[in-house]
Amino acid sequence: MNPKLEEFKNIVDVTYAQNGTSVNTDALGMREIQRRVWEQRKHKYLLVKAPPASGKSRALMFIGLDKLYNQNRKKVIVTVSERSIGASFASTNLKKSGFFADWEVPDKNNLCTPGSSQSKVNAFVSFLNGRDSILICTHATLRFAFEKLAPEAFNGIVLAIDEFHHVSADLEASRLGVLLHDIMVGSDAHIVAMTGSYFRGDSVPVLAPADEAKFTPVTFNYYDQLNGYRYLKTLGIGHHFYRGRYTEAIGEVLDLDKKTIIHIPSVNSGESTKDKVEEVNRILDVIGNVERTNPATGIIEVRRHDNGRILRVADLVDDSNLTARARTLSYLSTVAAKERGGIDIIIALGMAKEGFDWPYAEHALTVGYRASLTEIIQIIGRVTRDCEDKPRAQFTNLLAEPDASQAETTVTVNNMLKAITASLLMEQVLAQNFEFKTKHNGDDENEPGTLRIRGFKEPSTDRVRQIKTSDLNDLKANILQDDTFIRAAAGNLDAEAINKILIPKIIRNRYPDLSEAEIEEVRQHVVVDSVIKNGEVRxxxxxxxxxxxxxxxxxxxxHINLIDSVNPFQRAFEVLSKSVTPNVLRLIADSIAATRIEITPDDALALYPKIKLWVKTHAGKRPDRRSENPTERHYAEALLVLQKLKREKNLQQQAISKQEDPEVEQ
Known part of the structure; x- marks a missing residue:
């Protein structure tokens, strides 16, 4: 074992049933996700949330054709985030599988091809004025074309937006968000939004609440998909920590017998050496000796050091020769996507994420922290496609270990903690879903897929039911991206303070329209769902x-009180504490302690009963702010807030008394 590398065990290691339900088709040629979307085809605005490779593109074809033939729509426009994804919506024979029509896209209406933006805008406008029914273009082409059009030009249109998380409710920053809002307000267009990860990397919502409420959600989760595969059975997600340069440690986690996508760090990140081409060369050196580069495909042939076998490697990092890059991409989308021996390793920087199709990929090895949960979801999605002779997939994040001698220690600790919380979110996303209900005497305890809990508050309004059904993972993403929450969970703060103070605060910020009763119902569902999925049912x-x-x-x-006594996200941090050296663990603890968690008066009042119980349990001892126990420190700080409140209240009462009795000395 390389002494520079510290291994962190998989946080996620899931085994699935391989029951085939998500890949089997019905009499119309529809898989499970496509049937779910089809059932909602008459709605004007649809939001389809489903993992990569689940079949969203074909679901769009089915309902797009139905809207053209049966719902008086004139045209379908499909927009994608980058040109390579356009192939997912190419002409497809659907009749042979039982559907009533084929999806046909004339070559001239596929605008995901090389060419100037002006020519594509002209083609877009011509399509609107012509007789053809279906067009494929990029988000950029749609934006540029919309600058020359009025919203009413989209009357009679079905507008499908793939990779919908690129939209933002921040209309000052998102031109795509402005465009969507204007089309919804100014035309009768039907909208079909599709995404594999609805949460963005930042805290800005994808849609404003008023616009989001207009969409009918169709959700197909990762568990539904992976449990319903034929071949892929297990998925692991974990981390490895290194010291020094990652190029010296990557050999410890690079299994040359696995089909692997390596994502190197951004040149702006701390993990980067700032020379991306040289990083690729060093990775090639780790693999073996370069024999040649195929001039027709750009594929690098490397002879392994250990057994002499030739590996085919694609370099998607070096962009100095765009013609060579195009040849490589063409090879990957044709030969490598269909032949297991076509490629062995892909080295990428910003590519090979969204919509990239390499079904044989088994291992996603990502260097450096990724700030965007969406990006992590997309990268993991590259290896979770069902494929014969691929029983296991693995995502590994190679992370820099904090070093006390470096100035950016706090940044490194933050990145480490956020990478772990991203894995926690994936654990939640990948686990089986349960239906939670209030337990009453005489209830059937073995009702399949249902857990009954005493004291549990079931949803009392349609709004809470909608959040429970389609927003739960998005809400967990908000929670797990919150800096205060991360540090509280990692610092082993009292579980009830996390569950009853921090989590409700995040829910209020995300859903300002909810009443306190609704917030409590949502809170209970988030906590219960997280604790159960973080645990294990036997x-x-x-x-x-x-x-x-x-x-x-x-x-x-x-009982709900028992669940509230458990930190739903603590397990990963316990694993971390056993996986790094004592010095590193002390650095992490010091960094967490250096960031003070602000306590509001309401938070302090809510904690007061627990503080009284703590004092009683400790023989009358008051909590100490200097304690090494994070819960005791938190209680001590809450007491200071309460004391300040009491002083302010006494001063206020004295002021009132002076006003009521003018003879009191001033």
Whole structure:
């Protein structure tokens, strides 16, 4: 083992049933996700949330054709984030599988081809004025064309926006967001929005609440998809930490027997050497000796050091020769996408993420922290395609280990913690879904897929039901991206303070329209869902048990108060504490402690009953701000806030008394 590398065990290691349900087709040629979308085809605005490779593009073909033939729509415009994704919407024979029409896109209406933006805009406008029914273009072409058009030009149109997370509710910053809003307000266009990860990398929502409320969501989650595969059975997500330069450590995690996509870090990141071409050369040196570069394809042939076998490597980092880059991409989209031996390793920087199709890929090895959860979802999606002879997929994040001698220690710690929380989110996304209900005496305890919990508040309004059904993972993304939450969870703060103070605060910010009763219903569902998915459900005879912390609890005995006593996201940080050196763990703890968690008066008042109980349990001892225990420090700071509140209240009462009694000395 390379001494520069510290291994962090997989946070996620999931096994699926391989029941085939997500890939089998019905009499119309539809897979499960496509049937779900088809059932909602008459709605004006559809939001399809489904993982990469689930079949969103063909779902759009089915409902697009239905809107053309049966819903009085005149044209369908499909927009994609980059040109390479346009191939997913190419002409497709649907009749042979039982559908009533084929999806036909004339070559002239495929604008995801080389050419000037002006020529594509002209072609877009000509399409609107012509007789053809279907056009494919990029988001950029749509934006440029819209500058020359009025919203009413989209009357009678079905506008499909793939990779919908590129839209932003920040209309000052997102031209695509402005365009969508104007089309919704100024035309009768039908909108079909599709995304594999609805949450963006930043905190800005994809849609404003008023616009989002107009969409009918169709959700197909990762568990539905992966559990329904034929071949892929297990998926692992984990981290490795290195010291020094990553190019010296990457050999420890690069399995040359696995079909691998390596994403090197951005040149602006701390992990980068600032010479991306030289980084590729060093990775090639780790693999073996370069024999030649095929002039027809740009594929590099490398002879392995260990066994002498030739590996085919694609370099998508060097962009100095665009003609050579185009040849490589063409080879990857044709030969390599269809032949297992076509390529062995792809080295990329900004490419090979969204919409990139290499079904044989088994290992996504990503160097450096990725700030965007969307980017992580997309990268993992490259290796989760179902493929014969591929029983396992793995995502590995190679991260710099904090070093006390470096000035950017705090940044490194933050990146490490955020990378771990991204994996926690994926664990939640990839786990089986349960239906949670209030437990009453006499309820059937073994109802399949349902867990009953005493004291649990079920949704009382349609709004809460909608959040529970289609927004839960997005809300968890908000929680796990919140700096205060990350540090509180990593610092082992009291679980109830996390569950009853921090999480409700984030829910209020995301859904300002909710009442306090609705916030509590959403909060309970988030916490319960997270604790159960972070745990493990086992059946023993006719009883079911769930792991909560270090022990298994009979599901018959579960109460919402018991669940609220568990930090739903603590396990990964416990794994971390066992996986890094004591010095690194101390650096992480010091960095967390250096950032003070602000406590509002309302938060302090909510904590007061627990502080009283803590004092009683500790024989009257008051919590100490200098304690090494994060919960004790948190209680001590809350007491200071309460003392300040009491002083201010006393001063206010004195002022009132002076006003009421003018003879009191001034």
């Amino acid at each position: 059946e023993v005879g006719d009883k079911r048990f769930v792991r909560m912390g270090e022990k298994f609890v009979n599901i018959d005995d579960i």
